[in-house]
Amino acid sequence: MDIECASCSRYACQVGRLDATPDDCPMRGPFPSFDELYATDEAKRLLYQAARVEAEGYGRWTRIREVAELALRMRYRRLGVAGCPDMGLEADLAARSLRRRGLEVIVAAPFADCDPVGQAALLAEERTHLNVIAGMCVGHDALFIRHSRAPVTSLVVRDPRLAHNPAAALYTRDGYLKRALYGVREPPVPGRFDGWTDELIDGLAREVRDAGLGRETPPCRIEEVMDFARGAGVTHLGVVYCVGFRREARDLDAILETNGFRVSSSCCKTGAVPKTTVGIKDEEQVEPGRPEMICNPLAQASLLEQAGVELVLLMGQCTGHDSATMAHLHVPAVCVVAKDRVLAHNTVAALYGS
Ligand code: SF4
Numbered sequence: 224m225d226i227e228c229a230s231c232s233r234y235a236c237q238v239g240r241l242d243a244t245p246d247d248c249p250m251r252g253p254f255p256s257f258d259e260l261y262a263t264d265e266a267k268r269l270l271y272q273a274a275r276v277e278a279e280g281y282g283r284w285t286r287i288r289e290v291a292e293l294a295l296r297m298r299y300r301r302l303g304v305a306g307c308p309d310m311g312l313e314a315d316l317a318a319r320s321l322r323r324r325g326l327e328v329i330v331a332a333p334f335a336d337c338d339p340v341g342q343a344a345l346l347a348e349e350r351t352h353l354n355v356i357a358g359m360c361v362g363h364d365a366l367f368i369r370h371s372r373a374p375v376t377s378l379v380v381r382d383p384r385l386a387h388n389p390a391a392a393l394y395t396r397d398g399y400l401k402r403a404l405y406g407v408r409e410p411p412v413p414g415r416f417d418g419w420t421d422e423l424i425d426g427l428a429r430e431v432r433d434a435g436l437g438r439e440t441p442p443c444r445i446e447e448v449m450d451f452a453r454g455a456g457v458t459h460l461g462v463v464y465c466v467g468f469r470r471e472a473r474d475l476d477a478i479l480e481t482n483g484f485r486v487s488s489s490c491c492k493t494g495a496v497p498k499t500t501v502g503i504k505d506e507e508q509v510e511p512g513r514p515e516m517i518c519n520p521l522a523q524a525s526l527l528e529q530a531g532v533e534l535v536l537l538m539g540q541c542t543g544h545d546s547a548t549m550a551h552l553h554v555p556a557v558c559v560v561a562k563d564r565v566l567a568h569n570t571v572a573a574l575y576g577s
Pocket residue numbers: 227228229231232233234235236237244245247248249250490492493494
């Protein structure tokens with residue numbers, strides 16, 4: 224069964240209506256067991272604390288504040304911050320902001336050249352408890368996630384065209400960015416993809432980065448993601464997204480399909496598991512008095528892998544829920560948008576304004 228949550232017209236999972244799911248809903252087939260996916264106390268704790276941060280700061284806390292709150296609640300006292308060399312300012316600002324909240328922070332950026340594997344190794348030596356991505360090239364984030372020993376969360380998504388505000392591409396897709404996103408390009412060629420290696424990921428990340436540097440108008444993040452996938456011969460993409468991004472997920476899906484990719488997508492509420500299952504009380508929900516479902520980041524990852532996706536695009540998960548997905552995936556994952564409910568997902572604005 225293919226997984227196409229981005230095309231769903233019902234979102235019955237969000238309200239726990241298993242009787243109202245569409246015919247092609249993944250919940251109608253064999254579904255990954257919640258108890259098996261979250262068998263460890265640590266997995267349950269991360270799910271619980273990320274949901275508590277979401278509810279307490281809903282619409283009031285910026286992404287950077289949410290990252291700090293999650294770290295404090297998870298007792299992740301020692302944080303790593305990593306970014307590619309041209310994101311040194313953003314990495315420093317992120318570190319300062321996290322330190323102001325009482326956290327110990329090691330910055331693994333900037334290096335002279337992109338070195339996500341080296342950064343992951345350095346932070347492992349420093350025994351960080353959580354690593355924060357403060358802007359990496361497409362593909363270098365995938366390598367960093369692959370090699371990080373600590374859980375990873377996405378804070379800033381590097382976007383050379385849109386001042387690191389990649390969500391803006393989706394909001395201007397029918398205007399200024401129309402040509403860039405829907406312009407005629409060579410479609411991906413089936414049968415070329417031959418699996419991932421670190422060398423392939425690194426080489427492609429550099430190619431895409433350098434091609435962008437050579438252009439008068441640099442590409443936006445979504446263009447870079449497509450170039451990266453195309454370069455690898457990937458034809459089947461997976462999108463992991465938050466239900467709050469349902470419109471954006473549908474738009475991203477349309478852009479990717481117009482460019483010749485096959486797309487599978489999984490929404491965070493898939494599984495329709497009530498928040499009470501992980502011990503969240505009614506008064507601890509975003510909206511008390513109504514049934515709320517817990518985000519299910521491991522099922523999102525499992526469903527996409529079962530569907531056979533070759534590259535995963537991360538869009539707008541809660542901090543902590545993204546960490547769970549990244550740790551669970553075997554397929555490389557690249558960041559497309561980090562969520563910020565205060566700043567219309569322009570996470571970096573909180574850093575520049577601090
Ligand atoms: S899991 Fe939710 S969003 Fe996905 S198809 Fe089912 S009801 Fe729709």
